[in-house]
Amino acid sequence: MLFTIHSLAVIAATFILPRLASAAPALVRNDGACRALPGDADWPQEEEWETLNRTVGGRLIRGVPLAETSCYSTNVSATSEACVTVQREWASLAPFIADPVNIMAPYQQNNTCSPFLAANANATCTLGNMATYAINVSDAASAAAGVKFAHTHNLRLVVKNTGHDHLGRASGRGALALWTHHLKDKTLVDYRSSLYTGPALRLGAGVQVRELSEFAGANGLRAVGGSCPTVGAAGGFTQGSGHGPLSSAYGLGADNTLEFDVVTMDGQHRTVSPDQDADLYWALSGGGAGNWAVVLSVTVRAHRDGPVAGARFSFSREHVTPQVYWNAVEAWMKHVATLNAIPGFRSMARVTRSGFSLDMATLPDASVADMQAALAPFHNTLARLNISLGENETVQHPSYLAHFDAYGTNSAETRNMTIGSRLIPRDLVQDAEKLPPITEALRSIVDESTAGDPLLVVMSNNVSHIYNDNAVNPAWRSSLFLINMVLMSSEQAPWPKLQADLAEMNSWQDRLRLVTPGGGSYGSEATFDNQYWKSEYYGSVYDRLLQIKQQYDPDFVLWNQPAVGSDLYRLRDDGRLCTA
Secondary structure, eight states: OEEEETTTEEEESSOOOOTTOOOOOOOBOOOTTBOOOTTBTTSOOHHHHHHHHHHTTSOEEEOOOTTIIIIISTTOOTTSHHHHHHHHHTTSSHHHHTSSSOOSOHHHHTTTTOTTSTTSTTOOOOOTTSOSEEEEOOSHHHHHHHHHHHHHHTOOEEEESSOOOTTOTTOOTTOEEEEOTTOOOEEEEEEESSSOEEEEEEEETTOBHHHHHHHHHHTTEEOOOOSSTTSBTTTHHHHTOOOOTTHHHHOOGGGGEEEEEEEOTTSOEEEEBTTBSHHHHHHHTTSOTTSSOEEEEEEEEOEEOOOEEEEEEEEESTTSOHHHHHHHHHHHHHHHHHHTTSTTOEEEEEEOSSEEEEEEEEEETOOHHHHHHHHHHHHHHHHHTTOOOSOEEEEEESSHHHHHHHHOSOTTOOOOEEEEEEEEEHHHHTOTTTHHHHHHHHHHHHHHOSSSOOEEEEEEOOOTTOOOOSOOOTHHHHEEEEEEEEEEOOTTOOHHHHHHHHHHHHHHHHHHHHHOTTOBOOTTSSOTTOTTHIIIIIGGGHHHHHHHHHHHOTTOSBOOTTSTTGGGEEEOTTSOEEEO
């Protein structure tokens, strides 16, 4: 028997055991209120997995920790060339994106098979929180087979596209993963419906942001995608709301959806839209990732391409006092309100202990002069503060793809980070009395943290003019910008350090919550254990989303934290998912 990755490799069915594998425990009888785990008496027998493999055309894959073969197998060691390569790449996203079960989120990865611990005589290598098996989904039938199998055998079911997710929502101990990464079809559509008439792109679930931009550009179009080129454009990005360089011009990713091709948890293949299963379409458009159905493709609006003006600049705080530096940061936040009045203007700036940088300003269908005029008032403010610019560049590119490639700030993507966020209400920034407490909260996070060197990313996404009826957190519409708080860690960070960083991030989110009433958070760039997750990540649409979840997935076959309804179940310390 073979389990294969279609068109990529053949994986032997036999488990490669960790170096110090213990004897198999006695089978236990699982409580029916909990999902089955390996070792339970009701865990599927090997012949049942073999039957599933035949049903899906040999596309069933046994989950293997990334470091197992290179660092923990017979005749290898922590100093072998293969293991050193894994160590070198451990902080990067690429190996995790290309794998059917391993994920980038360090908390869910949990050091259960770290390549850096392989030299330890007592080291073990296990899947930990990763899915036990995955189906390399090729079509609706293979996805439906996975759904049916999970139902029949009381298994956790997760969906993994790229796994480009800081919350680890594609993980699950003992889960069956539906891996949609190789659904790469891209089609240009002349779309006509009651909602929209015009050019559209039908994207397989595995299409990534860079691939989307290439395809759209080749057809004289542009479409909304994220800032990271490897993000799945048709997966959790869209389902989670999805912001990027074109959001101020055309809305969030969820604002651009026209229809989804899905398999629901009753095993049915459906096309959902505002005219068909409208409530499910509504939930998929911004209501959170991996919780509603298995998305096979999404059809999104496309927009005429053309020149895009871009800019970047930076200044150091080396020769200015802390007060002057934070005066400049506050002046930028004020100026964002002016910039957001310019149709299509979107900015992404970084604030650190060493300085400020505008990494990417985007103004579609504009000239260099337009961009310079937009930024000139802030540059004048810096001059009055005696702050000199280091880098200062303004360029017009002939297309959106050229602009994205020139100003994309994620070419050195890493997964070793803890991330939180806050959507800052527009009216607070424009209030002379309410903005200073926001600035002070940011200053305390950056300058006083003892956990590391914090990074703030301030991203303006003016989506107040978008009125599409969908499940996007209403806090997006009233916000002036999104602040991401990032705390970097070592790829060798031990579990206590990761826990401490997570607690620190939650404290930062709490600090901003106190000074930004009416705000919220972007649930895809936040902590998974935020106690205010319902109000912060979903807002006033939560109750309607819960009704839709109970309608289309009443047994919660799909579950992740902090998805809608996730508090109706709980994860035990052993990773077992049970009713609360």
